[in-house]
Amino acid sequence: MLDAILFYAFAVLVLGGAVLTITGRNAVHSAVWLIVSLLGVAGLYLLQQAEFLFAVQIVLYVGGIMVLFLFVIMLVNLDQAARERQFNRQWLVGLAAVAAVGVQLGYFLYHGMSAFHLPEAGAVSPAGNTEQIADSLFSEYLLPFEVASVLLLVAVVGSVIMAKKRI
Amino acid sequence: MHIGTGHYLALSAALLLIGTVGVLTRRNIVIILMSIELILNAVNINLVAFSHALHNVNGQIFAIFVITDAVAEAAVGLGILIALFRNKETVQADEIDLLKW
Numbered sequence: 001m002l003d004a005i006l007f008y009a010f011a012v013l014v015l016g017g018a019v020l021t022i023t024g025r026n027a028v029h030s031a032v033w034l035i036v037s038l039l040g041v042a043g044l045y046l047l048q049q050a051e052f053l054f055a056v057q058i059v060l061y062v063g064g065i066m067v068l069f070l071f072v073i074m075l076v077n078l079d080q081a082a083r084e085r086q087f088n089r090q091w092l093v094g095l096a097a098v099a100a101v102g103v104q105l106g107y108f109l110y111h112g113m114s115a116f117h118l119p120e121a122g123a124v125s126p127a128g129n130t131e132q133i134a135d136s137l138f139s140e141y142l143l144p145f146e147v148a149s150v151l152l153l154v155a156v157v158g159s160v161i162m163a164k165k166r167i
Numbered sequence: 168m169h170i171g172t173g174h175y176l177a178l179s180a181a182l183l184l185i186g187t188v189g190v191l192t193r194r195n196i197v198i199i200l201m202s203i204e205l206i207l208n209a210v211n212i213n214l215v216a217f218s219h220a221l222h223n224v225n226g227q228i229f230a231i232f233v234i235t236d237a238v239a240e241a242a243v244g245l246g247i248l249i250a251l252f253r254n255k256e257t258v259q260a261d262e263i264d265l266l267k268w
Contacts, residue, residue: 136225159242
């Protein structure tokens with residue numbers, strides 16, 4: 001029962017924040033609503049016993065990416081953009097396409113709902129969530145982990161070059 | 168009332184659609200980038216839901232890689248935005264038509 005109440009509370013937070021993010025006129029307000037939405041997602045992780053991802057979500061998204069967004073909003077002058085038209089000319093086509101995809105997704109989810117009663121897969125490991133992730137990340141997924149660090153290096157170099165005075 | 172994997176999948180599908188609407192209809196590039204973050208979070212909800220249902224930690228590992236990608240994408244995207252604003256003085260996606268003639 002408590003699970004259900006928390007799930008619906010976080011779901012309202014996630015979806016409400018998301019809708020206000022994409023409809024806002026002021027980019028700073030959008031960023032704040034995106035933070036609300038991401039915190040809701042973090043709560044959903046906690047509900048599913050993914051404590052490590054909960055911490056990563058808050059530290060990385062709310063602490064890192066959103067600060068990056070707010071810095072760029074301050075560097076870039078958005079006053080002019082806030083006064084202009086907010087939606088492009090193809091918005092109706094876009095909405096129709098998304099609605100079509102939404103109907104498909106809803107249909108499949110509704111008819112496939114019974115397939116989600118997954119068989120119980122063994123006993124829960126006694127190790128904690130963070131320990132399990134570390135074990136898996138540093139043994140089975142060591143190569144992807146290293147490749148991800150190269151990706152981050154490329155991203156850092158790329159963004160520094162992009163933001164340089166003269167490209 | 169039981170909250171199962173299906174509930175999480177429905178929520179994630181709704182978040183994905185909201186993010187897609189943002190990408191397709193907004194003109195402001197900053198908000199388009201925020202919509203991409205919403206889409207990536209929808210993916211992560213899916214991965215964690217299945218990870219929880221199957222008692223298998225691999226889904227959460229993939230969620231970590233998705234978050235890494237999201238960080239790289241945000242950094243490069245915002246760098247491009249700053250370079251673009253310096254050259255064109257606009258952040259509206261449909262006013263940037265250098266490759267059209």
